[in-house]
Amino acid sequence: MQRVFSGIQPTGIPHLGNYLGAIRNWVTLQKDHDCFFCLVDMHTLTMPWTPRALREQTLGSTACLLASGIDPTRLYNQSAVSAHARLGWIFDCVSRLGWLNRMTQFKDKAGKHRENHSAGLYVYPNLMAADILAFHATRVPVGDDQRQHLELANDIAQKFNHDMGVDFFPHIDPLIPPHAARVMSLRDGSKKMSKSDPSAQSRLVLTDTADEIAQKIRRAKTDPDALPSEEAGLEGRPEARNLLTIYAAMTDTTLSDVLASFGGQGFGSFKSALADMLVEKLAPVAHETRQLLKNEDHLLHVLRTGAERARSVSEPIVSEAERLVGFLR
Template identity: 45%
Template structure:
């Protein structure tokens, strides 16, 4: 039976809600009496304060991010300062050793004339002469003493000059260094302005790295048309099977891209670059050895086809440890400007902070310390040790001994400092040269002219050999 509810008339008159009606809430479905009500002064004040707080928080966030960036920069500067200090100490020690070596060499140089005189006396004395025995004893004693100080005789007769045994002698005073812009066309449609600026920047890099334009010919490949002419001539004695074996073309084909004819004939143009100037030694990295071998085959094929001995068969001049610098991300891959990740390489135009960050973030293992034994099983650390050895002039064994008990962080900091110390002046010199357009134009024009003189003479000789009308 339903329960009856009674409403007190007095409550109804005073507007008091009956029990169970929701404690004063409007009935369900009734309009909200506060809707549309204007915000009072207190509400406006609260909203204004809230907006200002949000603005302050945003400004503080920006300031915090700025301070974090500044702290990271200062940390990098501190790392560089510590690394510079260690590198300076290492450099001083090296200079002390070199000074000792130099003092010995000065002494030995003064003895050379005496050694030569003794040797000449031995040749002029007969073996049964009593004086011969005395001079021979003096000669043997002198040579033995010099040998104890690391000085030994070398015979250059009939031997190929080897810069590894003559590190004081700089290479290639009459070398040629082209900017190979024709090769760049194989990459596809490169904008004209980009292609030109790259050629100028490359030649500026040669100069900044120490190539003297007064002793070396710096030129742009496309400005010497004999390169393309010889490429066609050599292509006619190059079997397609040789080109089909070239890994660069095969890699492009497998990657899904459509390689062009220029890429297919790229190795022949490279051979023309070398053979046009009848080079007999070619500085080359390990990854380019296949191109040198093809160039050797092409030179032999031309000579055999025309029954001449015109082209010398060039030999690779290995750059030892610096011949193959590996990726900072994968110690089994070559460091390359074509790598998708900029963090995998050190660019000559990287600023100091970028160099430090790339080295500090380079892939390494968790093994503490360095040891030459087992270094081959640590490809990433091996690569960093190799870079340090090349830049410092130390052997890999010496680098490992110096950092045998050091943590990876400490070694990376030292390497980063060494890289900054080496690359920073090169980077600034490149920028300076590129800005001096008049100077670079002068160098390029002079180099183009000199290269054309030699290339023109050789291409005329080649045309005569094969019977082309001059």
């Protein structure tokens, strides 16, 4: 059984894009893989945060993941397992500045004010490599925006093995879902759905009530034309493509199948069908999330139990890495 590692930042309640892009895939993977799913709270510190918000968001994310079907024994928060930070420092010293300078996500996040950002934002790809390799994970679910970081993780593993004269860290292969949905904002089909968007109407979050889901879909931006019967008719219509993509992804069908059912219709009837379907599938997750959030002790117990399991696997691996670099044990 291959080992899988994946993480999600607890920067707010997960939205539909998080659910379709990662969480739902995690639920499937845990059936036939040795999985470790991590709330990467250490990565959250690379951008502005407040202690109270971080704590609340970590608990909120935990509740959402459990409500979505994640096995509680596989879930933990990163900061509770010291192996991440210890191996992260070793990798800071193995990784090269030239490699980090090529990381496009730092350039995107830092923008024109890179000198004002934390050193953590610059080196966090090294910590991401440590997250994976602390478990000798060989498979990682990634989207296109994370491919470069996975390549860096393999470069770091290869250099460590070469420098230490060992074959210790394994090669990591990306796990890319065959029909990964790219979910865009409900207010602007050219932008990804995001927790940071100032408009709450731009996203569906996993705590939305049935009424909120229906209202957001009803208000979602569209265009005046009817839905086409073929995918070519979606050219230059990002909002239409986004809503149709959401329907296809949530019903495990293709865009062509959805167009065959709704082509020629106006958005009114399609939005009504989309809202009904989303309420049916997401409202139970939202209800369970709200119930779990009422029991903080249970959520803390889940994270502590998951951290114990994570430590039992990562501790011997990272201790051996420390011995290999010459640390006294």
